[in-house]
Amino acid sequence: MNVEQLSATLAAVASPQRMLILAELQGGRVHVSELARRVGMSRALLYMHLAKLEASGFVTTSLELSPEGTALKYVALAPFSLRITIDTITDAVAHAAASNQQGETP
Amino acid sequence: MNVEQLSATLAAVASPQRMLILAELQGGRVHVSELARRVGMSRALLYMHLAKLEASGFVTTSLELSPEGTALKYVALAPFSLRITIDTITDAVAHAAASNQQGETP
DNA sequence: TTCGGGTGTCAGAATATAGTTGCACCTGTC
DNA sequence: GACAGGTGCAACTATATTCTGACACCCGAA
Numbered sequence: 001m002n003v004e005q006l007s008a009t010l011a012a013v014a015s016p017q018r019m020l021i022l023a024e025l026q027g028g029r030v031h032v033s034e035l036a037r038r039v040g041m042s043r044a045l046l047y048m049h050l051a052k053l054e055a056s057g058f059v060t061t062s063l064e065l066s067p068e069g070t071a072l073k074y075v076a077l078a079p080f081s082l083r084i085t086i087d088t089i090t091d092a093v094a095h096a097a098a099s100n101q102q103g104e105t106p
Numbered sequence: 107m108n109v110e111q112l113s114a115t116l117a118a119v120a121s122p123q124r125m126l127i128l129a130e131l132q133g134g135r136v137h138v139s140e141l142a143r144r145v146g147m148s149r150a151l152l153y154m155h156l157a158k159l160e161a162s163g164f165v166t167t168s169l170e171l172s173p174e175g176t177a178l179k180y181v182a183l184a185p186f187s188l189r190i191t192i193d194t195i196t197d198a199v200a201h202a203a204a205s206n207q208q209g210e211t212p
Numbered sequence: 213t214t215c216g217g218g219t220g221t222c223a224g225a226a227t228a229t230a231g232t233t234g235c236a237c238c239t240g241t242c
Numbered sequence: 243g244a245c246a247g248g249t250g251c252a253a254c255t256a257t258a259t260t261c262t263g264a265c266a267c268c269c270g271a272a
Contacts, residue, residue, distance in 0.1 A: 003122045010120030013190060016109045017230085023199040026192055033248060045231055047250080063249080069239050070248050082190040084119060086132055086183060093129035123260090139218060151261055153220075169219080175269055176218050 003092040009082070012056040017041070018049050022058060022077065029076035050075060109198040115188070118162035123147070124155050128164060128183065135182035156181060 001009075012018065020039050024030070030038065036046045053059045058080055063073045107115075118124065126145050130136070136144065142152045159165045164186055169179045 003125050007120050007122050007125065010116050013195070014113050014116030014120050015230095016113050019109050019113065019195045019199055022192060023196045026196055031248085042232065043249085044233080044251080048230075066239095066248090068241090068247095071238075073249065077192060080190075080192070082188070084186075084188040084190070086128060086186070089119070089125045090129045090132055093125055121260095137218085148262065149219085150221080150263080154260075172218090174217095174271095177268075179219065 001092055002095040003089075006088070006092040009056040010084070012052045012058060013082075015049070018053055018058075021046075021049060021053065025059065025075060025077040029074045031072040031074050035075055107198055108201045109195075112194070112198040115162045116190070118158045118164060119188075121155070124159055124164075127152075127155055127159065131165065131181060131183040135180045137178040137180050141181055 013022070017039070021035070024035065024038055032043060032046065032050070036043045039046070041049075050059065050061065054061060057078055059075050060078050061073055061075050063071055066072050119128070123145070127141070130141065130144055138149060138152065138156070142149045145152070147155075156165065156167065160167060163184055165181050166184050167179055167181050169177060172178050
């Protein structure tokens, strides 16, 4: 993981709002409108936060059809575990300096 | 640790510039002007980054007098280890303004 | 005295991020 | 048809963060 990716990943979780979202999702998957109600924010804003969380792999989403025929976009917590030490950071910095060629799995 | 503190701590390290500073400091302590030169930023900007890093305990600073009599502000890496899981986050959210949890050096 | 190299801080510009409002569209129910 | 409830997104404003440039001051050497 290079320094940009690591930074984006940490920034994604370094937000009280997004922590609240993650905590709420621990209870199980929820569709977007319901989640917006629970955490008390507009759907538009929630979409922005979800985009960041999903981009860094903290949540997954899937659009499904309810029995009533209405579309529901479900958001679920993805398993993750981050460990940050000086070595994590130095490695990321070194990778950025070297060459940002190939992908490492985050 | 509450959600505000955790967020601030993560935000402090979630910056390419500050990661670069930390990586540079792994080689040993450096005084501010020299560090500014090495990472290629103005002193004023570096002070801003250092304030955030120090506030979250990633670095320590000490003002010393060189043999030549000039003041030197040394910056040194502080030992730290962060572990972020869904439980870390849920606990932080739960501890809205509550007590201090155990174990990981910020 | 002037120069170079330090420390410390401030006001303001530039930029990124967060948040709001409004619209278009879909589906099943009253 | 008129709702109620869902998805998706663009335009806009507000706020926070990042960054620059300039200032004041201190010390030793030329």
